[in-house]
Amino acid sequence: MRYPPAFDRCVSCFSRFQGIGRKTAERLVFDILTRWDEAAVQEFAHALLHLTKGIVICPDCRVHVESLPCPFCAEERKKAGALCVVATSKDVYAIDATGHFPGTFFVLGTLLSPLDNRGVERMELERLKQRIVKEEIKEAIFALDSSLEGDATVCFMKEELKALPLKLTRLAAGVPVGATLEFVDRGTLSRAFCGRQTL
């Protein structure tokens, strides 16, 4: 016996998400069928239909925001002279929530991954360079994943931006706050040692 077509259609849609396979998708659809009331389903569908309508991508920093002018490109943020380069919009909100960065952002949209054939074409590097010059940026901070892809992207960007008169930095790598040293892997420990800080 096959699942009802209405069920299968919904499962296919959920399977489109990265990290959600067929089994998880089935579980989610059954969750709707057994625990959600009709109003909640309507609200969900409505939220999806209005998702893209209520969000724009800022042409300057490429962050997903509610409307333009983009709050992350406000004049007082530009005065900081610092630009934080991230992979996705999500990172921008996470960094902003720390309250430690008063400057502007630039979303690359992807990390460099030659194996997956994801290259530089999506990064709009020219726009980044123009902004660095125009806004007289003094420091570009790379807040990228601490992974092979993140490292590759940082190396590539360093090469690309070396002609510009600005300081390039990246986030500190080290022991996560709250972690027990015993369970920290060797790579992390080694980078935490190299980046040790004076008390």
Added chain:
Amino acid sequence: MRYPPAFDRCVSCFSRFQGIGRKTAERLVFDILTRWDEAAVQEFAHALLHLTKGIVICPDCRVHVESLPCPFCAEERKKAGALCVVATSKDVYAIDATGHFPGTFFVLGTLLSPLDNRGVERMELERLKQRIVKEEIKEAIFALDSSLEGDATVCFMKEELKALPLKLTRLAAGVPVGATLEFVDRGTLSRAFCGRQTL
């Protein structure tokens, strides 16, 4: 800076799923924003709106099916004289896919969980008893989770159904197919021993 309201609304909807917290919900909504085209989002919303319209719950076996009469309650299935008691509709499709069970089903809708205050009221036991009598069921097979809740439900059902003239069985507990014995936990191994089969 807060996320745009359209984003937040969508995140709230995704957070309703069991097992999806705020962080995962945000990841899923960003997945839509960065990887899905407009047509896919429309299709998803449409599939959700038509989900419940394309599915009915069979009043006899309580399985989610496309339409009535329910294919799981067909006359030739009733002739088998065997009824499989499961917790959710999902289990029905999984068991049917094995091709090893020709009989009918009954969905309890929940397992017994006194701690969560989930009791017998959702199980419609009277309907189950009526079906056992009316369809002259000779064997009721409990295909429930091999958990404390599953065990509690089996014990309770055994007590409830003891007055009826039928054989009660439950799924074999033992070593999963493909598993290495070394990694099988003690409880499973102990039950696999007790239920060992003659060659």
